[in-house]
Amino acid sequence: MKYFLLILLCICCALKSYSQNEKPNVIFIMCDDLNDYQGVFGGHPQAHTPNIDAMAAKGVQFLNAQSNAPVCQPSRNSLFTGVYPHDSNDFGWTKRTRQAVLKNNKTLIQLFKENGYYTLGSGKLLHGNHEPQSWDEWGMNTKHNYGPFAFDGENRVAHPKVPQPYQSIGPVDGSYGRLSTCDMWVYGWDGKPFRYTNDEDRDLMQDELHAQWATKKIKELEASENNQPFFMGVGFVNPHTPLHAPDRFFEMFPIDDLELAPWLASDAEDTYLKDNINPNNKGFRYYRMLMESYDGDRELALKHFLQAYLACVAFVDEQIGKVLNALENSRFKNNTIVIFTADHGWQMGEKNYLFKNSPWDESARVPMVIMAPEAKAGAKVEQPVSLVDIYPTLVEYCNLSGSNKLNNQAGELGGFSMLPLFDDNDNTIWRGPNGALTIVGNIGTKTTIREQHYSYRTRNWRYIRYANGKEELYNHKNDVHEWINLEDDPNYKMVKWSLYKEVCDIIGVKL
Template sequence: MLFIICDDLNDYQGVFGGHPQAKTPNIDKLAAMGVLFVNAQSNVPVCSPSRNSFITGVYPHVSLDYGWTDLKKQPVLKHNKTIMRLFKENGYVTLGTGKITHGNVEADWDQWGMSLANNYGPLYFDGENKIALPTVPYPYSEIGAVDGSYGRLSDAGISLGKNGEKGLVYGWSNEPMRYINDNDRDLMQDELHAEWIVKKIEELEQREIKQPFFMGVGFVRPHTPMHAPDKYFDMFPIKDLKLEHWKSEDVDDIYWKNNFDPELKGTRYYKTLLESYNGNRELALKHFLQAYLACVAFVDEQIGKVLNALNESEFRDNTIVVFTSDHGWQMGEKNYLFKNSPWEESARIPMIIKTPDTNAGLKVEQPVSLIDLYPTLMDLCNLKGNHKKNKNAGDLGGFSLKPLLVNKPHKWEGPNGALTLVGNYGIKIPTEKQNFSYRIKHWRYIKYSNGQEELYNHETDPYEWNNVATDLKYNNVIKKLRKEVHEIINN
């Protein structure tokens, strides 16, 4: 079992069609060999609770995990077994590296790669503090070293890899990263993760005892700070870039500002970016988009290294591969630049599953979500045992995707759609008063905390420009989707 997850990766891959200029040959190749879920969704579009949820199989509205609580300390989920733990209990050797969860459960892994403290970045260190790259314009640079930084590695200047000097450092650890030029430098974190996985595949081939394995790798790109070597930026010249479809009045019929603080990151980041380019929306977003596409191309290459190593090994034909992301990212749609929103760009994720007997190239339109991965892996690998450590654990919320992995799909036992919770209120208000987004094949329905609703017809409105929730002719659609959301929440 090989599990690959990226961070903040939306549908900007060739096979998912999110951006026409995206360059992702390795992800595209995997899709051609596996099953592509074109309507997969995140259950909560922000890093920590999303990962805590799918790694335990428990919905966020069940665990009430909406923020950045360490998995080992979350009041409900600390009583659940991670999927790695269940594999380990079933005789698998577990190996992992990168960002898979926030707060690693060390006992779940037989072998672990890079320290979590080193994952973010590389960050720019000015000799005293970690800040944005010097090339990032003000005031966007004031957002900080992580979310406020994007650009080429070369923008940091030469760094000899000595403590206390200006230059690049690994994550929060302040460990210096040597950089002279793109051909003379230390490896970035995701390169080190890929290298580690490749090495472990080679080692597994040399074992005398043939024990099955669960191998997990969490790539950090394209998460901010969006830094990558020059060659990836050179793939996307600013003058040639195409921006996402957008219309200025798109915010006129949404209820975000009535339910969320307008100074939350997504809206604030968008306004700050435009301010940094003197209000020139096109120029501002093209600079940001260039960095995002560069980081996507960079991580695709690392994924390719891992997949090539697997395909050249003895495990090629008997290994299940899962590729996905924790959530998406909005690139200025609805004047929003971040994740953690209820709309398509933030909630939709890439998902590919390849099994030895998968029908290669199959596209599944049934909306599914990350919550379905836990029961799917249990089903595909015939894992035995309870997913709970004790009675205080949360119940499994998803359904096995195995029936959808064949050319003539069996009956899907799961719900009609996929549920996403935008939990900015935390546990301050009851579950039913949280903000929910629900995606079925042709519709997206959003129910805000104050009762306001949005409804988008994806057959005629793929960019979610026209909220038709107040149109009386869609009353029956609204009632049906309200009922389905209620059933999932209260199941």
Template structure:
């Protein structure tokens, strides 16, 4: 195929909780599993930074965060990155592709990058609404609910937000698509309700595939679909919650005081702001874990309720993925379309007393990554650690887009490597990239120096973490897959520590 079509599906905050990736034994993801069985799955794929905005900027430009200095929500670095470097959408457009998308792709979508944009809606909705503003769902106990309308909320859609007389502001309390617009989300029962944004994006994609299938135009297409679930707020139809009864929820194995031999707590202390809201991305995970325990009076009970909602949203988004893949499979494009499914980063479910994304450990950095390339190794599992930054050069290679990813002399070189040699041979011997995958930890503090950043490096056998003040963590994944024991101070690992430290420093300095 000279110029195959491309369908890229990105989920938000989706860790390895899919059947085929084995992250949780109760995960129900038949559509993602079916896709993986027809393609190549990278079981050690990693994000390049643990926060939505910089992760997606990195993915769509092929530039590491340490190259762009885009370590957080800083608009200045984002604008500079897009000014000098082409997104993958621009690359496809220059080669004559019809470029279309819908949903959460870039964190703040730039519609000018697309020939056609799908559903224009607040992707995170619906929201609980107290008649005046978006709020945490009233069924979530305090103090966890005080986190707010996004991270502090989870409930089935059938649990229509109701408030006490002293809480309600006016007569419009309930569900809304967006508090700013005031657009009501109508729910009467499971079969008579409005569609949530992810459902709208899935149906738009399926409809456009069917429409293109009926046309005679042979122009290749690039379609991006961004599903927001299982990002918080964790809302989904009741039937998905019913799949995971609270009394049957299996919690991840959590080692008591597992955080005690780490340095994360020293670099990112738990703090609380004066207005009683949690505020730094780097400390949210520990704060959320504490609040969940306080809200339910027991750590395990709190985790069961949150995990039920997360698994429900994973099953829900899998169904949306299936709607899109079913339309593609029934079209004439089935045999000449590359399909990619991934996530912007993972999610930590209470391990190391941490409930959030953006940690330096496996649950937060590991992501699902599936490539279905027609004619190549269906059902193959690849162990080589790779990362999101490798998707851009892979598509350049697979679709013959050329090597010009910059707009001017200030543009940065691609940070990743094409995955095509791995996909073709299923052997790491043909991999031209680094031994491991590099992840940065996002920060709200605008400090562009590399010395101020935390980096996590995942190889097949080890995870190495390098903190700003010289502290290190090292986990022997062969013997400690749960990352319970930091062996950085163990002299028997001294050579491994030196080798991994050198790899990380060389990787950071080699592609500036």
């Protein structure tokens, strides 16, 4: 009996050792232009996101996750290399493989591949070209995956029901509306006809195709006898403009019943973004054009845009649910880490701004949920983190060897592992900064670090410093909408100084 127990103990130890040494799989899900309009994040009370909400209940919700650059290209370049924009001087719309610093870095996908992972992906992950050398298998090749686009027989155009002058913005940013209310559609930039008769008789939209591809691949991997770990990236473009979805998603949000976010008419008066960028910047210009399109009726104008945005959020939530359900019904569910996030948020008219690429909460903040076998289910993390932290988190969680560099011209790994914030080991400690840093708005590759605009979010504060030295300070404990700029209040002089110093410490220069 004694020998039997000894043998049994050895077998159990061997099984435990095998389990601990088995590499976890990774599913990385990313949306585009998605702010906090999900039920669990509470950004809009009428948002319909049962799948994201369910994921948060099973995983860990990061309440203060931030984009490091709230516009597509530099945000994704930073995320997938782990390099801060201020360290790479990546401030514009430069493809990663052509950017002077980041072309010398390994993407996260490349590092997984080097560590024996099978890499497969589809959709909008890296901006533009998906860098085929990084992937063992790739899904759809459509550039950016935007659309479908309304079509007038010759050109892609904005939806004909969008009023002027907003419609004149064009087929991407100037278009929103139901699929049923336009006669002709085409797929993305490819120009292939998109067939729509009704919601039940139509071609699948591109995000639906990405979800279909991902669920199919999970089943194929499960059926395979190959136990090679995998990294799967799924990049959904919704709710990026143009804001089009099947009718049933629009019907979830009747115009007359919609609620607008709280708004302060004088909110923009004590802010300084308008003094630091061209007043015809998209965010300010789009807001003015939308108001003009509805004869200055702010409520009506924003309700039409908001309806389309919420419809696209509900639509993409359904696609995310398909991927999560496929994982849940597979043998991989107990050995897979899932990360869900977005490249940046979206400003819905607050401070007279309708776009991304602002220093404020609606644009800089992103939803983030991590679901992992060792994670504390249902936990809510208040410590601010940012997208640049994803790279080192996965390196530590998956025990990856190697660095994020191809050579000594590459940028340094800038983030910190978030594992101490979501694992079940109470002895692990977050080693990152007190807050999360966002760089904003100066599009241009020759703009120096000191000429940039910075936004810094801690648990209780948002501090903004512009290139001209102007500042904004918001106390999130009692001003969640960032309505009251406290920069001139002498009671907060030391708070402002402390936050300024933290920003300079992260950047490595005095502003």
